[in-house]
Amino acid sequence: MKKSLCIALFAFFCTQIFAQSWRESTSDQTLASSTGRKGFFIAPIVEYSDLSNQWNTSVGGGLAFVAGDFVIGG
16 A cells, blocks of 8 residues: 555656646746736635634635736735
């Protein structure tokens, strides 16, 4: 069981090494270049904290509009 788990994890992490290599032909090469992308970004947010020795959780979300290098959201 341990050997098969190690092999599965090794195979998973090896595939992550090449996750971005297939998109090398696009113009997204530097942080300063313009991407020309437009759209929305939506993400869930889950937080937890230990405030005054009492564990609390917070669940919410975020939304942003992306236009090239410009992002506005909350």
